[in-house]
Amino acid sequence: MNILITGGAGFLGTRLALALLERGSLRGRAIRTLVLADLFPASHPALLADARVRADTGDLLERLPALMQADYDAVFHLASAVSGECEADFELGLRSNLEATRRLLEAQRAQQARTGQAPLFFFASSVAVYGSDAAIPLPAVVQDDTLPTPQSSYGIHKFVCEQLLADYTRKGYIDGRAARLMTVSVRPGRPNGAASGFLSGIVREPLAGLEAVCPVDPSTAVALASPDTTIAGILKVVEASREDFGGRTAVNLPALTVTVAQMLEALGRSAGPEAVARVRIAPDAAVARIVGGWPARFESARAARLGLRADASFDDVIAQFRALS
Template sequence: MKILITGGAGFVGARLARTLLARGTLAGQPITRIVLSDQFPLGPHLADLAADARVEARTSPLLAQCEALRDEAFDGVFHLASAVSGECEADFDLGMRSNLDSTRALLDALRSRVQAGAAPTRLVFSSSVAVFGPEDAHPMPEVVGDDTLPTPQTSYGIQKFICEQLVADYTRKGFIDGRSARLMTVTVRPGRPNGAASSFFSGIIREPLAGETSVCPVAPETSHPVASPASTVAGLIAVYEASREAYGGRTALNLPGLTITVQQMLDALARVAGPEVRARVSFQHDERIAGIVARWPRASSAARANALGLQADASFDDIIRQYIADHQGHPTALKGMAG
C-alpha cells in the first residue's frame, strides 16, 4: 500500500506518518511506502522518518508537485498541507495558492488517474473548525455540530470550506473516495510559534514548560474546542478506515474536541507542572488575534465521529501530560520543570 501525506514534514503529518509506520497497516492493507510531501525538508527532529526505508520525502510546494502526481498511483492520501489562519489573513494570495489552488491541483491529479482507468483513490482532507463563524442571517449556535451551517469569517475558513465542497463533488463524480474531517485546534504543538491565530493555545503551555514566558493575547474566559495530537491522528485514521456508509454521506464531519477556556488550560498547567510554571503566563490583549478567535466556535459536538468510536480527550491535564511524555529527554522542552 502506497500512501501520500501532504504537509508530511509538519507536526501532525509527521506524527501521522510515525503512527502509520508503527501500525504497519491501514484499512487492513500492509503499508509499503509513505511519501511525505512538504515545502520544507525533513529536519533533524524527523531523522527517524528519513531513516525508514518505507519513507520518501519530496521537498517543494505541493502545487509544483501535482502535475507529476498524475502519473503516479497512490492507494491513499492524507491531505494536510495548508497555509495557516494568520498567514491567510495577512497574505490573501498565499492562502488562495497554498490552500485552494493546491487542493484543486491535487484533486485533478487524482481525477486524471480515474479517467485513465484506475480505481478512485481514498483521500482524507483535513478541514478546520474555522469553517464556522457568526453570520447575521445564520447566527452561530453555542455548540457547533456536524450539521451546523458553515459561515466562515476568515479567508482560511472560507478556503477550507470551499475545499470540503470540492472533495464532496469529486467524490460524487467518482473521481476520488473523499472524506473531510474538521480538526479542532491541536495542542500542545512543539517547536516555536507559527503564523496561526491559534498558536497561543500551544504557546501558553509549551513555553512555560520550557522555562520561558508566554503572553496570552485573549481573555481568560475565551472558550474553544481543542484536541491532543494523539486524538487528532487517531481521528484522521478512523475517518480513512471508515466505510462510506459508516462515514455517513459526503459532507465534512467534526472530529471530537475538548471544550475548555484559557483559564481552565492554565489551571491544568498549574496542577500538572506547578504554580511557578503557570506564573510564566501573562495576559496582553492583541486585537488582531482576539478578533479572529472571537469569530470561531466556543464549543463543538461530533456525533458522526462519536459513531465511529472517537471521543474527545478526557481532560486538559491529560493533554499536558501527553506533551510531557512525548518530550522526555528533550534538552530544552521541559527545562522549566527542573527541580
C-alpha cells in the same frame, strides 16, 4: 499501498506518518511507500531510517506535476497556509489552499481515469469553517447539521475545499473523506503563523522555562484536541466504510471545551505557579477576533458513532505533551 502525505514533514504530518508506519497497513493493505511532501524534508529519526519513506521537498503547487506522475492509493492532504497567514496575505491563501487543493484533486481525477480505481483522499478541514453570520447566528453548541458560515479567509478556503472534495466523490473520481480538526494542543516546536498558536505556546514555553504571551481574555472558551486524539480521529475516518462515514460532508472531530483560564490552572497543577507566572496576558484585537469567532462547544454525533471521543481533560493533554518532551 502507496501513500502521499502533503505537509508530511510538519507536526501532524510527522505524527500521522509514524502512526501509519507503526501500523504497517491501511484498510487491510500493506504500506509499500510513504511519500512526505513538504517545503522541507522530514527530520524525525524513525522516518529517516525507514526504507518505505521518501521525501518530496519544495513548493507543493510547483512540485505537483512531478509528484503526481506516480499513482497513489491514498492521499492525506494536510498542507495549508494557516489562519493568520491567510488574513495577512490574501494571495498566499488562495494559492496555497484553494489552487493547490484543486490541482491535487485534478491529478487524482486523472489517476482514476487511468486506473479505473477511485483513490482514497483525506482532507484536513478545520473548525474555522464556522462563524457567526448576521443572517445565521452561531448556536451555543455546534451540531453536525450546523451550517458553516466562515468569517475568515482560512475558514472560507477550508469550506470551499470541502465542497470540491464532496463533488469529486459524488462523481466517483475519489473516495473523499474530510474531517474538521479542532485546534491541536499542545504542539511541540516553534510557533507558527496560526491565530490559535498561542493555545500551545502558553503551555509549551512555560514548561521550557520561557515566557509566553496570551493574546485573548482568559475567559475565552476554545475547542481543543490533543495530538493523539487528532491522529486517532483521522485514521478512524479513513478506515470507516463509506456507509459508516455517512454521506460526503465533513465530519466534526470530537472537542474538549476549556477556557484559557482553565488551561492555565491545569498548567499550574502540572508545573506549579511559577510556570503560570511566565504567561503574560497582552490582548491582541486581531487574534481575539479570529479565535473568538470560532465555536467552542460541539456535539459530534457522527464522530461518536465512529467510536471517537474527546480528551478527558486538559490535565491529560498536558501529561501527554510532557511524556513526549
